[in-house]
Structure formats: C-alpha cells, structure tokens
Amino acid sequence: MLDRSLLTRLGRPFGFQADELRWIRSSQNHVYECGSPDDPAVLRVSSGRSRTLAEVEAELDWIENLARQDVPVCRARLSSEGQRCHVVSIDGKDYLVVCFDRAPGRAVEIADLTPEFHARLGEVTARLHAAVFDDRTAAADSTSARAPWHASRLLNGDIERYTAASVGGFRAAARSLVARLAPQVEHRLGLLHADISFSNVFVDDGRLTLFDFDNCEHGPIEQDFATILYDSIYCRLLNRVPADELAARIGERWDAFLAGYRGVRPHVEIDADLLRQFLILREAIIYTHYCRTVDLAAVRESFREGMDEMRRNVEAGATPVLDVTA
Known part of the structure; x- marks a missing residue:
C-alpha cells in the first residue's frame, strides 16, 4: 500500500x-x-x-x-x-x-468454474482476438508502442534479476526457448492481453468483463491460449482433483473453452506445437513471478518442491499440461 x-x-x-x-x-x-x-x-x-x-x-x-x-x-x-x-x-x-x-459484477469464484463458464471465457477471448487479427485496420497506430512478447521484462530483466544464479540451467532454457520461438511466430503477431485469467475477469449475471491490460503486448494467439490453459484451467484444478483425473478434467474445460472460442472464430488455426512451447514459457514466467514475490524461507516445503518441479519442467522442455489438443 x-x-x-x-x-x-x-x-x-x-x-x-x-x-x-x-x-x-x-x-x-x-x-x-x-x-x-x-x-x-x-x-x-x-x-x-x-x-x-x-x-x-x-x-x-x-x-x-x-x-x-x-x-x-x-x-x-x-x-x-x-x-x-x-x-x-x-x-x-x-x-x-x-x-x-470498475467492471460490473463480482470476482469469479470456484463454484463458477463449470464448462459453460469456460465457454463464455472462450467467447470473450475470441471477440478480443477478432478485433485484432480479423480487422487489421481497427487497431490504432499508437499500439506499436507496446513491446513484442519476446521483449517483455517478464522474460528478460525479471528472470535475470529475481531467479537465483544457481539456477543457471533454468535461465539458459528460458532464453533458448524464446530464441527458438521468435522466428516461428514472427508473422503471427497481433496485440494480445497476455494475462487473460479468471483473476482478471468479473462476472455479472453470466456476462464476463475483462480488465488489467497492463501486460498487453504483441504476440501470437497461442500465447494467450497458453496463459488461459495454464492459469485458468491447470492451476485451478491442480491439487483440487485426484491426480488420475487431472488430465481428463483439464481436457473437459479446455474443450469447452475452444467450443466457445470457435463459436466466434470458427476457422481459426491453432498451432498445437506453439501452444505447447508457450505453455513451457508460461511456467517459466510464473516461476520467476514466485521468485520475485514469495519469501521462500516462509513457505511450506511442499510449495518449494512445487517450484523445483516447475524449474525442472522448463529446463527439460516439458509441460505439465498433457494430452491437450488445439
């Protein structure tokens, strides 16, 4: 404060x-x-x-x-x-x-998170993407002042500043992933929210409103999808459902999101490999965020173990969100 x-x-x-x-x-x-x-x-x-x-x-x-x-x-x-x-x-x-x-309504609660609710988030995300990718003349020239995704401070200054020097393998893996992705998505960029999650949405009688555009940047749609899949589906289910049910529950909510999205943009092509790579990158960003904001000496051992697993995933080029198709 x-x-x-x-x-x-x-x-x-x-x-x-x-x-x-x-x-x-x-x-x-x-x-x-x-x-x-x-x-x-x-x-x-x-x-x-x-x-x-x-x-x-x-x-x-x-x-x-x-x-x-x-x-x-x-x-x-x-x-x-x-x-x-x-x-x-x-x-x-x-x-x-x-x-x-202020966004109308209230914050999203656990009880809201039905497949139908994920479909509504898909619809809103598609409307945002359509305003950018389906009408290139609609965006104001001034939006060029926003950085491309690979220049984000979250992937540059924050990783170097807030992750420990002892995790050099993590830093190198994140840099390598960015370097591989950049040429693959060079011609797929448009302005993205870059932080769509249920933490940045209010609900009012079933209608969703997006806010917190502070991290908006130029990137491919797979970047937004990875954020939603990681933050609003995987993390919302992790440790709340039995491990042997996790993949199926993730798939159910992801399918609902895509159904809502494709109701607005039916012919969109989503690159599954890019989605997988941006999921790894999202885990790198969240790991770095925890390094910046969490006092690791004060948290439970299970939290530190979870962070170690996140770091190892990035270093290995693995994603915890399995068997998800685009």
Whole structure:
C-alpha cells in the first residue's frame, strides 16, 4: 500500500481523496477501488516497473478501440484536466496514474468454474482476438508502442534479476526457448492481453468483463491460449482433483473453452506445437513471478518442491499440461 500523503496527491487529478481510496492489491501496480456505489471506479498507480507514458497511452488506446467494437472491457476515465494518464512526480519518482471504470459484477469464484463458464471465457477471448487479427485496420497506430512478447521484462530483466544464479540451467532454457520461438511466430503477431485469467475477469449475471491490460503486448494467439490453459484451467484444478483425473478434467474445460472460442472464430488455426512451447514459457514466467514475490524461507516445503518441479519442467522442455489438443 502507498502512504496516505502520497495517495492524496495521486488521487487528486481524478477527484479522489486518500480516504476515498480502498486498497485492493499491490503487485506490478498499486490498485485501489474508489467512487460511489452507483459509479464505481478503480485507480491504478504504476511506478518502478519500467512502464512508460507512451506504453500506458498505447494500452488505453487499445482498450478504447476494443470498447468501440463491443468487447467487454473497462474504459479509462478522463481527469479534471482531460487526461487519461497523469504522471505525478514526487520526490524524484514518477507515478503513472489511471482511473478506470470498475467492471460490473463480482470476482469469479470456484463454484463458477463449470464448462459453460469456460465457454463464455472462450467467447470473450475470441471477440478480443477478432478485433485484432480479423480487422487489421481497427487497431490504432499508437499500439506499436507496446513491446513484442519476446521483449517483455517478464522474460528478460525479471528472470535475470529475481531467479537465483544457481539456477543457471533454468535461465539458459528460458532464453533458448524464446530464441527458438521468435522466428516461428514472427508473422503471427497481433496485440494480445497476455494475462487473460479468471483473476482478471468479473462476472455479472453470466456476462464476463475483462480488465488489467497492463501486460498487453504483441504476440501470437497461442500465447494467450497458453496463459488461459495454464492459469485458468491447470492451476485451478491442480491439487483440487485426484491426480488420475487431472488430465481428463483439464481436457473437459479446455474443450469447452475452444467450443466457445470457435463459436466466434470458427476457422481459426491453432498451432498445437506453439501452444505447447508457450505453455513451457508460461511456467517459466510464473516461476520467476514466485521468485520475485514469495519469501521462500516462509513457505511450506511442499510449495518449494512445487517450484523445483516447475524449474525442472522448463529446463527439460516439458509441460505439465498433457494430452491437450488445439
């Protein structure tokens, strides 16, 4: 959480005082709920993670473009000065502040995660992809300010900074995988959310709304699919179903997702080998995220063992999500 005196200055461009900002979470950004029950909003504060004003403006341009195409997303609001993003400099540090509409409804719960619900996520994902890949003229030129997938800080600075030097094999395997993938997908790139999961979706009477586009970047559709398959299917089932049922349950939810997706984009071609490789890359990203955010000395031994297995998977070029077809 940010200091109260900071919050007063950061919320001011959008008309909010510190006591009107209710902390939600702090990870890559500091996120606060604000506004009234009739007009809820979310204030996002970015600092210290190498995000530039041009990149944020490109993100907001894309969100606005998607909203105009009826993709369910959360628009950015204008400040009292007519700006979507304010750079607030305090004690030599820049904070990038954006206020978004709050997604209608509530967070996704375990009880929601039926095959039908995964089909709805497939539909929303397909609508987002269609807005980019099926109409190349629709995207604003400014979105070129977003990096290509292989230039992401998650795959470069974070791996070098947050993983231990003793796991040099992991670092080398991740770099090698990126180097192999880059030429394979060079002509398949479009702007992606790059972090679609049930953590970044709200549900309102069965309707889903996407938010948190902070990691959006240019990549192939298999990258988004790998994120969804890993984060919203595999990880949601792991340790919740018997091991001998895991593959079948993953397949059931993945098939439902694809059915929803192909209801919107029936002729899309998904490269199964690219999907497999991006699944390995997703595991590398999540492993690095844990290295950055988790105090490994304070977690259970079983968690550390799970992380060791993730590292070994990446080093071996293996994926825990087996027998999934595209």
